[in-house]
Amino acid sequence: MEWVKFELEKIRERSLYRERVLREGLKDFCSNDYLALRDHPEVIRASEKALKEYGLGSGASQLVSGYTTYHKTLEDKLARFKGTPACVLFGSGYLANVGTIPVLAEEGDLILSDELNHASLIDGCRFSKAEKRIFRHRDYEHLGEILKAERKRYRKALIVTDSVFSMDGDVADLKTLYELSYRYDCMLYIDDAHATGTIGDGRGSLKEFGLEWRENVVVMGTLSKALGSYGAFVCGSKALIELILNRARSLIFTTSLPPSLCAGAIKSVELIEKNPEIVSNLRILSKGIYDRLKELPVEVKFHNTPIIPIIVGSEAKALEMSSELRKRGIFLQAIRYPTVPKGKARLRLTVSLRYKEEDIAELVNTLKSLTCY
Numbered sequence: 001m002e003w004v005k006f007e008l009e010k011i012r013e014r015s016l017y018r019e020r021v022l023r024e025g026l027k028d029f030c031s032n033d034y035l036a037l038r039d040h041p042e043v044i045r046a047s048e049k050a051l052k053e054y055g056l057g058s059g060a061s062q063l064v065s066g067y068t069t070y071h072k073t074l075e076d077k078l079a080r081f082k083g084t085p086a087c088v089l090f091g092s093g094y095l096a097n098v099g100t101i102p103v104l105a106e107e108g109d110l111i112l113s114d115e116l117n118h119a120s121l122i123d124g125c126r127f128s129k130a131e132k133r134i135f136r137h138r139d140y141e142h143l144g145e146i147l148k149a150e151r152k153r154y155r156k157a158l159i160v161t162d163s164v165f166s167m168d169g170d171v172a173d174l175k176t177l178y179e180l181s182y183r184y185d186c187m188l189y190i191d192d193a194h195a196t197g198t199i200g201d202g203r204g205s206l207k208e209f210g211l212e213w214r215e216n217v218v219v220m221g222t223l224s225k226a227l228g229s230y231g232a233f234v235c236g237s238k239a240l241i242e243l244i245l246n247r248a249r250s251l252i253f254t255t256s257l258p259p260s261l262c263a264g265a266i267k268s269v270e271l272i273e274k275n276p277e278i279v280s281n282l283r284i285l286s287k288g289i290y291d292r293l294k295e296l297p298v299e300v301k302f303h304n305t306p307i308i309p310i311i312v313g314s315e316a317k318a319l320e321m322s323s324e325l326r327k328r329g330i331f332l333q334a335i336r337y338p339t340v341p342k343g344k345a346r347l348r349l350t351v352s353l354r355y356k357e358e359d360i361a362e363l364v365n366t367l368k369s370l371t372c373y
């Protein structure tokens with residue numbers, strides 16, 4: 001088994017070695033808990049009630065006996081929240097993407113995927129036996145060219161995109177994608193993992209662009225980011241959700257979410273519905289933090305979302321900066337290849353309503369005082 005050490009050495013040499021860091025004792029500026037809902041007292045209370053009622057685990061898959069009123073209530077609530085007829089829960093965003101994409105596109109079909117899509121979407125495309133084409137990031141002229149040249153040769157076609165891109169924070173132009181999907185008779189799969197709770201009054205990307213759901217559109221989202229829980233969901237037509245329940249292997253062959261996580265997520269959605277101003281507060285806070293960081297001697301990107309990457313470039317430099325920040329009590333994880341392209345390493349700052357003014361001042365001052373840029 002010497003090869004294991006050899007492989008690890010190769011990873012280290014490229015500054016791509018990954019290890020986990022205990023977050024206790026550090027000020028966390030890289031979690032996706034955008035709305036600070038994971039420990040909101042009402043969320044905890046709702047979750048505790050379900051925990052006492054149902055116990056820790058759900059005990060079985062959704063299709064055996066792991067489907068409870070909490071699961072159903074959350075699905076109904078999410079379908080309404082996203083403006084779609086139906087919804088089904090998955091164990092995680094990764095499982096939702098790898099399970100659903102192969103249901104939508106099979107052998108003889110075509111998948112068109114944005115080059116910066118999240119790894120779970122990429123793996124979902126890989127699991128499908130459809131032909132794949134990658135279009136340049138948010139370059140819909142490129143997408144249109146591929147569709148014009150190739151669409152006719154395939155039975156069904158599926159366009160796959162993040163709405164809020166997870167590592168850059170920029171937003172797919174859904175109006176153009178809607179138009180293209182209509183013109184070329186394609187399905188459109190939108191990953192709203194980082195859009196849920198952060199744009200469109202918290203309802204996500206369709207609301208942000210003022211679009212009504214259409215039958216060819218499938219919206220996936222996670223419970224694990226702004227909703228402060230764990231798990232994921234896919235929204236679409238009633239028939240499609242039925243088909244997913246019958247075909248998605250990552251749903252059929254896995255235990256369902258614990259009811260307590262569903263109960264907490266139900267409360268999170270209710271809190272966003274009742275207080276949409278928290279979503280605008282997040283935007284104001286994000287803009288304020290960006291304004292204080294834009295003078296750093298490296299590129300800081302901002303697209304009016306709470307994901308603010310500080311682009312460092314070299315993998316080694318990103319590691320050095322992240323480690324220096326940790327010594328000063330600030331947790332900003334270095335994001336490197338293959339999560340982002342080679343040479344585009346970054347510190348991915350995420351904004352949360354949890355941050356107080358003194359936390360932000362400490363973050364800004366520490367970043368400004370670093371000498372290793």
Ligand SMILES: Cc1ncc(COP(=O)(O)O)c(C=O)c1O
Pocket residue numbers: 092093094095097118120162166191193194222223224231232
């Ligand atoms: C865009 C996107 N899709 C899917 C996922 C996977 O979600 P989960 O963490 O629930 O597996 C993530 C993040 O992890 C993501 O950023």
